Amino acid sequence: MIRVLLVDDQHLIRAGLRMLCEAQPDIEVVGEADNGRDAITLAARLVPDVVVMDLRMPGVDGISATSRIIADRPGARVLVLTTFGDDDHLYPALTAGACGFLLKDAPPTELLEGVRRAATGDSPFSQEVLRRLVQRAVHARTGPPSPVTGLTAREQQVLELVADGLSNGEIAERLHIGVTTVKSHVTSLMTKTGSPNRVRLALFARGL
Template identity: 65%
Template sequence: MIATLLVDDQQLVRAGLRMLCESTTDIEIVGEAATGAEAVRRAEAARPDVVLMDLRMPGMDGTTATRRILQARPATRVVVLTTFDDDEHLYPALAAGACGFLAKDAAPGELLDAVRQAAAGGSPFSGDVLRRLVGEATRAWTSREPSCGPVKELTGREREVLALVGAGLTNAEIAARIHVGLTTVKTHVASLLRKTGCPTRVHLAVFAVRGGHTPD
């Protein structure tokens, strides 16, 4: 079971998330929190595998809560739930250690898949959120190099996937674009992260953009 903590200051949102997660056989809700400070306490007590984290809450915000949770439990996976007017909070949350970003209006299946991906060590991103993050990160890193190494020993398919990651496509969108399975795309992305030394998918996407890798 994937132990999951729900963090959102709106009770109705938490209730909806709980109902959705409890409809599965592999996701267990181990707690809820309405504030960042409460999220830190709940995470310490419940020891969740995954935290679904709102960013804007009264008192301690989701970014600070994410940082504190991961300082105490680095193995915890934090997936941020965001809205379209949260752009200024996205990059700070990434820097705090969030592993994924999901739009609050994501389809139920996409949210459940994000929890499973995060628990398995992946980095789930909604396509539109990833594109916004890449744009923000590219602007933030204009005057300095991203923390990735030089591209070397990439296959033709890896270069193709790199360009599509840079364009902000999700794994599912890349799979459909190049007519391969989702697992194959995940393998290529993992290989690209390893070969370039980029720590996250967003770093990899910025690396692709700044390196001039564009889709054909």
């Protein structure tokens, strides 16, 4: 059972997420918070598998809350649920330790799959979010990209598919290898590229 903590200052969004999650046999909502301060307290007390985190909240925002939660428990999985207007918060949230990003208008199936992927150590993110991150990085870049060196041919294949937004399962199917093997390659790629999470790895693959 995947234990989930919902954090959003809008009651209707939390209620909708709770109904969506609780309709699944493998997901349990163990708590809710409408601000970052309570999220930090509940995350420490309830030890959820996944924290679904809004970014814009009064008082302690989602970025600060994510940073505190990760600092207290480095293995915590914080999945950001964002909107198109939250681009300026994405990079700070990455730095804070968020494992993935989904859009609030994503289909229910994508939201649920994101929670499941986050719980298994994957880093789900909407392709739209990745495209926007890449576009911003492209505009900000002042020099040519650094070459990718020291990678095996298989790691290069995996890296390119990560950049396309594919999950570990999708990469395994595309390359006809096991999911565990894909996870090993992704871990190795993060180490070799100094990428703290999957989104940063995708940006690295784009030369950003």
